[in-house]
Amino acid sequence: MAISVDDPGLAERIRSKDPAALQVVVETYLGQLFRAARGAGLAPERAEEVTQSTFATFIEKAEQFEGRSHVRTWLFGILYNKISEERRRVSREREMDEIDDVVEERFDSSGKWVKPPRPVDVQLYSSEIRLFFEECLEKVPTQQRMAFVLREAEDLSSDEICKILDVTHTNLGVLLYRVRNRLRECLEARGVEKP
């Protein structure tokens, strides 16, 4: 009988390193993990290495999988830790972020826009933002980027994203708010707008 990643008995089979169960997990999630690693900003070769190493850790630690969270949540958690380990040395997520100040300056003390977003022709906008999207994402910190990738590319629930990134719902809201504002500000600065 074919195994599915949603089988209730899957956790048990993963713990006993049942090759058929491990194979189903690899076949189901490898593509998603690789694309998430690419979305998180890794070059193709690095994304391959990190995906491979995620599965190596997964198989190595299979006995510890308790099945309290979905196997996908566990895998994305391993992936995220690997990506942030190597990035942590470069930049640490800060309590305060410069994007907060940038957004703050757009409003007066009563919360009204003083520097409103520049109006755009949405159709033109959507074709032009593709050109600058990757460039604008380059400067986004890993955790924010990962939150955005898991939300938009993988369409995961807030609960699952919070587990993967080990953050609260409020933190996740802040991460998404910051990454979206960073992108919006960056696109506006690049002149992606109605002339």
Next chain:
Amino acid sequence: MMLNCKEVSRKVASDHLATAGPWERFRIRFHLFMCRHCRCYDEQLREIDSTAQELWNDPSQDRASIDRLQREVLETLKEGGPQDQA
């Protein structure tokens, strides 16, 4: 009672609408209806989200790399587990 632009923009950008109750949703939607700047901001964020979905959620993208990688990982499985820890 009335939300200001700063509050609305914050709620819109942090996915707050997804979990907001009906009254809160109404307050946000009503503000967006009345305020062209916030509407413009909201539209831009939606475009940004849908661009991300288009760029990253394409199963055909990197298909060759994924297939090859999958073969390699499955091969390692058959050999009895990972040999080389990255």
